[in-house]
Amino acid sequence: MAKVAPPKSPGKWWSTKRYILAGLAVVLAVVAVVSVFSIVLSPGEIHFSIISQASNSDPDGRHPLIELNLTLAANNTSHRTGVRYRSFLVYYLQYAASSTEKVKYSTPAKVIRAPPISQQPPLSTAEVEVSASLSMDEPAMSGGRRSNNNNIISVLLVSVVQFKAGPAYWLPYQVRVQCNPIDSLFSGSLATPINCTS
Structure with a gap:
C-alpha cells in the first residue's frame, strides 16, 4: 500500500x-x-540676472558721480521647492582700467525692493531693485558720455537662502554670484538680460 x-x-x-x-x-x-x-x-536652483537699469550722471566736479539703479531677477527654476531669502546683499564692483582682474572700488548697494520675506514659490521670478551712487574716474565720462572704457562695473550678489518642500526645510546656505559687466550709462529694459554666475 x-x-x-x-x-x-x-x-x-x-x-x-x-x-x-x-x-x-x-x-x-x-x-x-x-x-x-x-x-x-x-535642492532647488536659483538663477539671477539683471533685467533693467537706470542711471543719472552728474559730470561736474573732479570725480563725477553716477547713480546706478538696477532691477535684478531671481528665478526659482525648481518644480517642487520654494525658497526663502534670509539675507540679500549686493555690491557694485568697479575695476581698475580695462581689466576685471583687480577690483578698485566695492560699493554696497541699497536694496530698495527685496525678494519675498516669506517664500518664493516654485517656477516663479521675483524682482529685486537696488541702487548706489558711484564715483567715476575721469576721463570715463565727459558731458554725460563715455569717452573710454576706463570704468568697468559689475555686480556681486551674496544671499543666504533656504529651500522648502512641503513642511520640510533644507539647511540655509550661501549663494554667491557675479554678473557680467554692465554699461553704466545705459537706461531702460535690457533686450538680453545680463547673466550672473557663481
Whole structure:
C-alpha cells in the first residue's frame, strides 16, 4: 500500500510568505531613503540676472558721480521647492582700467525692493531693485558720455537662502554670484538680460 505524503505545514508556508514580504518592505524602504537623499542633496536652483537699469550722471566736479539703479531677477527654476531669502546683499564692483582682474572700488548697494520675506514659490521670478551712487574716474565720462572704457562695473550678489518642500526645510546656505559687466550709462529694459554666475 502506497504511503501518502503528509500535508505541508501551514506555519512553514506562512513563514516563507512573511520573509518575502519583509524582503520587499526592505527594498521599498531602501528606495525611499535613496530618493529622500537625492532630493536633499539636490535642492532647488536659483538663477539671477539683471533685467533693467537706470542711471543719472552728474559730470561736474573732479570725480563725477553716477547713480546706478538696477532691477535684478531671481528665478526659482525648481518644480517642487520654494525658497526663502534670509539675507540679500549686493555690491557694485568697479575695476581698475580695462581689466576685471583687480577690483578698485566695492560699493554696497541699497536694496530698495527685496525678494519675498516669506517664500518664493516654485517656477516663479521675483524682482529685486537696488541702487548706489558711484564715483567715476575721469576721463570715463565727459558731458554725460563715455569717452573710454576706463570704468568697468559689475555686480556681486551674496544671499543666504533656504529651500522648502512641503513642511520640510533644507539647511540655509550661501549663494554667491557675479554678473557680467554692465554699461553704466545705459537706461531702460535690457533686450538680453545680463547673466550672473557663481
